Amino acid sequence: MKKLIDYTKILRxxxxxxxxxxxxxxxxxxxxxxxxxxxxxxxxxxxxxxVEEEKIDIISYGVVNxxxxxxxxxxxxxxxxxxxxxGCQQHMPLANIEL
Amino acid sequence: xxxVALNGLLGYGYSEEALQxxxxxxxxxxxxxxxxxxxxxxxxGSGKSFTDRGAVKRDLLLALPxxxxxxxxxxxxxxxxxxxxxxVAWLKEILLEIAREQKLSFxxxxxxxxxxxxxxxxxxxxxxxxxxxxxFPASRQSIEESSRIVSQIGIAPIIELLKKKVDVILCGRAxxxxxxxxxxxxxxxxxxxxxxxxxxxxxxxxxxxxxxxxDVMQAYMYDAYFELRPANPxxxxxxxxxxxxxxxxxxxxxxxxxxxxxxxxxxxxFEQVDERTVRVTGSEFKxxxxxxxxxxxxxxxxxxxxxxxxxxxxDTIKNIDTIxxxxxxxxxxxTKNTLPEDSYxxxxxxxxxxxxxxxxxxxxxxxxxxxxDTVCALVRSRMLHCDYEGRKSTAGNLAxxxxxxxxxxxxxxxxxxxxxxxxxxxxxTAKITVEExx
Numbered sequence: 001m002k003k004l005i006d007y008t009k010i011l012r013x014x015x016x017x018x019x020x021x022x023x024x025x026x027x028x029x030x031x032x033x034x035x036x037x038x039x040x041x042x043x044x045x046x047x048x049x050x051v052e053e054e055k056i057d058i059i060s061y062g063v064v065n066x067x068x069x070x071x072x073x074x075x076x077x078x079x080x081x082x083x084x085x086x087g088c089q090q091h092m093p094l095a096n097i098e099l
Numbered sequence: 100x101x102x103v104a105l106n107g108l109l110g111y112g113y114s115e116e117a118l119q120x121x122x123x124x125x126x127x128x129x130x131x132x133x134x135x136x137x138x139x140x141x142x143x144g145s146g147k148s149f150t151d152r153g154a155v156k157r158d159l160l161l162a163l164p165x166x167x168x169x170x171x172x173x174x175x176x177x178x179x180x181x182x183x184x185x186x187v188a189w190l191k192e193i194l195l196e197i198a199r200e201q202k203l204s205f206x207x208x209x210x211x212x213x214x215x216x217x218x219x220x221x222x223x224x225x226x227x228x229x230x231x232x233x234x235f236p237a238s239r240q241s242i243e244e245s246s247r248i249v250s251q252i253g254i255a256p257i258i259e260l261l262k263k264k265v266d267v268i269l270c271g272r273a274x275x276x277x278x279x280x281x282x283x284x285x286x287x288x289x290x291x292x293x294x295x296x297x298x299x300x301x302x303x304x305x306x307x308x309x310x311x312x313x314d315v316m317q318a319y320m321y322d323a324y325f326e327l328r329p330a331n332p333x334x335x336x337x338x339x340x341x342x343x344x345x346x347x348x349x350x351x352x353x354x355x356x357x358x359x360x361x362x363x364x365x366x367x368x369f370e371q372v373d374e375r376t377v378r379v380t381g382s383e384f385k386x387x388x389x390x391x392x393x394x395x396x397x398x399x400x401x402x403x404x405x406x407x408x409x410x411x412x413x414d415t416i417k418n419i420d421t422i423x424x425x426x427x428x429x430x431x432x433x434t435k436n437t438l439p440e441d442s443y444x445x446x447x448x449x450x451x452x453x454x455x456x457x458x459x460x461x462x463x464x465x466x467x468x469x470x471x472d473t474v475c476a477l478v479r480s481r482m483l484h485c486d487y488e489g490r491k492s493t494a495g496n497l498a499x500x501x502x503x504x505x506x507x508x509x510x511x512x513x514x515x516x517x518x519x520x521x522x523x524x525x526x527x528t529a530k531i532t533v534e535e536x537x
Contacts, residue, residue: 014347014348015137015348016348016349016350017136017231017350017517018136018139018140018514018517019231019232019234019235019517020232020350022348022349022350024346024347026343026346055233057350057351059351059352059353061346061352061353063342063352063367063369064339064342064343064346066343066346066352068346068350068351068352070350070351072232072233072234072235073232073234074234076232076234076235076514076517077136077139077140077514078139078140078141078512078513078514079513079514080400080444080446080462080464080511080513081446083448085137085138085139086137086138
């Protein structure tokens with residue numbers, strides 16, 4: 001089974017300020033974007049990151065064939081339990097979601 | 100009108116040739132962002148910059164005389180990396196040093212944006228603090244614990260200083276966009292276009308190919324559109340790059356939230372004008388009924404000592420949960436008469452471990468550096484020799500890469516305030532001063 005990362009040209013995570021983590025999925029084509037859009041559900045992201053579904057925002061940005069996902073960080077940037085201050089290495093659970 | 104971004108962050112460098120190129124025609128304003136919360140809470144807490152003094156001076160050394168020569172006001176946002184008054188003083192000292200060395204004279208405007216604990220408590224008690232995240236609610240206690248709080252100013256204080264015809268504007272904590280949007284709005288350009296342009300420009304040449312935060316970017320403002328073209332002839336702006344830029348570090352690609360309102364990019368259009376230039380139209384601005392300023396505050400959570408180590412034995416790796424529990428229990432028992440339990444915390448930062456090796460950082464934060472040292476030494480020695488069932492490598496569980504094994508990190512800060520404050524005026528936290536430098 002293919003994973004989400006197999007459909008993307010760019011798949012990255014980054015802080016959107018210290019309280020939020022945001023993921024950019026950029027696709028090679030509109031077809032890839034549409035394919036993923038229809039198969040990626042909040043419940044899968046919720047499970048991958050142990051976050052409540054209602055806190056997840058998914059926004060399609062068709063201008064550049066991309067999808068943005070944002071939710072609040074449980075351990076905010078720089079808190080004692082945080083392991084990734086910039087949040088730029090948090091994308092693998094998302095990348096590994098099977099579609 | 101032409102506005103130039105020196106780069107994406109003061110101290111990250113830029114090509115000298117690109118700067119010469121940018122100033123080979125008339126420049127009306129020069130800007131640079133000098134800070135970010137990306138590197139975490141430590142820098143606001145400690146008053147230090149995450150950028151290097153030598154690198155910051157190098158970037159200013161070339162840019163300051165150019166801006167003065169062109170009579171292009173030079174706007175510097177979030178001085179010193181975090182924008183508190185200490186950070187502003189640090190950067191001002193570098194500017195004055197350059198002025199002395201190069202015998203430059205100019206009119207310097209400064210905006211400080213620090214706020215007092217009392218100011219924030221008053222806002223909190225009157226219901227004027229808005230949480231940004233459900234995971235980070237404001238509380239009286241977290242405000243009271245804060246050792247330093249700054250407000251992130253928008254365009255208003257910068258416009259006040261532009262009216263006073265200053266040559267250089269040094270800002271405390273400021274919205275990245277305010278640096279570039281303020282002069283455009285001051286000159287009467289559309290707010291929607293100004294904020295959208297500013298959002299792209301604040302990252303320097305990040306919107307170009309090859310991508311670089313460390314290079315000069317240029318924007319040309321017109322009544323109905325703006326154009327972007329990198330100063331470095333090696334780079335070019337493409338529609339995809341420019342359009343994709345609003346994805347970066349933003350929670351929403353269509354909306355840019357500002358103290359004054361929201362910049363809405365739903366109807367923005369991007370057009371390739373020539374090989375290196377992109378034109379943008381249609382970005383709109385909706386003024387907010389209620390004006391807000393973001394507040395950023397930190398508290399000191401103690402002092403840190405760490406010990407990094409590696410485990411190569413798969414049996415030891417398999418037993419890591421038992422080992423860390425044994426160690427934590429041991430420390431608790433061993434210090435029960437000497438250290439209160441709430442005077443320290445022990446964290447194991449663990450990476451890898453599936454097959455070949457596991458990296459561990461023993462992370463101890465104590466109320467004092469001495470407590471952190473004591474607990475770290477106990478954790479390290481107990482972990483080194485911790486027994487588990489079937490253990491064969493009885494000489495030690497940990498490979499230490501360094502001697503000494505334990506490292507003093509010093510004071511630890513955490514964000515204690517990160518909320519919006521409703522304000523009567525977007526100038527209410529700004530302390531503006533003007534002085535002649537000669």
